[in-house]
Amino acid sequence: MITVHHLNNSRSQRILWLLEELGVACEIKRYQRASDTMLAPPELLAAHPLGKSPVITDGAHTVAESGAIIEYLVDRHGDGRLKPAVDSAERLRYTYWLHFAEGSAMPPLLLRLIFNRIETAPMPFFVKPVARAITAKVNNAFIAPNLARQLDFMESELAAREWFAGVEFSAADIQMSFPLEVSRRRGGLNDRYPKLMGFLQRIHARPAYQRALSAGGAYELAS
16 A cells, blocks of 8 residues: 655645546555644654655655656556657657656745745844845846746647647646646746646646545645
């Protein structure tokens, strides 16, 4: 039996979704973020030395990192589903988006979160103008342009196809769901990007996605 170490409002939600798409049963071990820091609890360290989610255990195997988990589950339990054929153009796109999600899409979104928190963090009144000036400069000169460039790129990539790897839904779309849901919340994704907004509507309507929400509990990024 696969165990998913599931942290609320985290990347582990898409692992639950993948398992629903594959029809693979799992045990969910739940962890709650600290209300003050929003960090994972120390109990996750027992599952993996980094204390982060997602992590799965499958018999003697412990697998961490979203992309690695997705590849492991699709290879071991997919029976050829949710990934394009080897040596196809779609397979190359599949591999690209599977890695793009965390390697390119998430870093500027994380920076946006960090600098937003710096700007609103309690601090001496005489420090606030300096902190706000620094965060505004970093956001305007680096974070916002990178986010916009990425959204433009992803929008253009969906102009000719419904899914990221091609005409068929794949695990790459599951991997891409998290950065796009985060972008909808704080990365500038809105109705100016109809292809990306349509993608979110399609994945949110999938029965397996809805079942994963029921299994995983409250997930603010889906709202």
